[in-house]
Amino acid sequence: MKLALLLVALASTAHAQPRNRIPSVRIGAPTVTGGLAREVVRRVLDRQRTKFQYCYEKHLLVDSKVRGTLKVAFEIVETGKAANVGTVGIEGEVAACTRRVFEYVEFPRPKDGKGVAVKFELLLSP
């Protein structure tokens, strides 16, 4: 009986607490293959942080429990634009929205004029 009362009390306490945590989006270290320094790519990715955050928060409106790792891969072409953007790990709004972010991102042009392959992870936690 005491145990039951304790469980009821714990449950009601949990529901009473407001949810003030802001969803977390962490950008993992990128893997960069080609004519751009990893730090350069990292800086450009970091400038997109608020957009990645927005994408995740939009997804949470539909599925409040989604969490995990969104793996992103793309190519930086000779103009500095991103191309062939792909995502795996999580489907839906956050993936589509994240891919869209790269439509407008500009990286420095690769030094050798050849494509640069980039992979990184977004670590999502509600």
Added chain:
Amino acid sequence: MSDFALHERLEADTLAVIELSLTSVRLMRDANYAWLVLVPRREATEIVDLAASDQQQLMREIANASAVLRAAVPCDKLNVAALGNVVAQLHVHVIARRRDDPAWPKPVWGAVPAKAYGEGTAEALARRLAAGFRDSGQ
């Protein structure tokens, strides 16, 4: 302009982001779109009611808000509009539109009901946008 008072409808539908030199920047409480509202702290209904210097400042602040919004959220197009058919107090909408948003390609007004943000999410977005304004020198 100490007698400035935000219209009650704008007060209810938006939350504060930052105060610029002419306008109060507000975030619309509609998660369907990233949507700013700039309210000049003047007694005015139309842009032409503003002094010429305020008109120029409004344009600068609209451009600044557009840049901050576009840097903060995914955006295929910015919609900038001053309607005022329902709320006469002069205010300017700056809306980040996406090709997959629920109203695209039509205007946002009347398209779909407003969608509530998750708890604390609108406030967090407002803080990020405010930081964007501060970083831009405003």
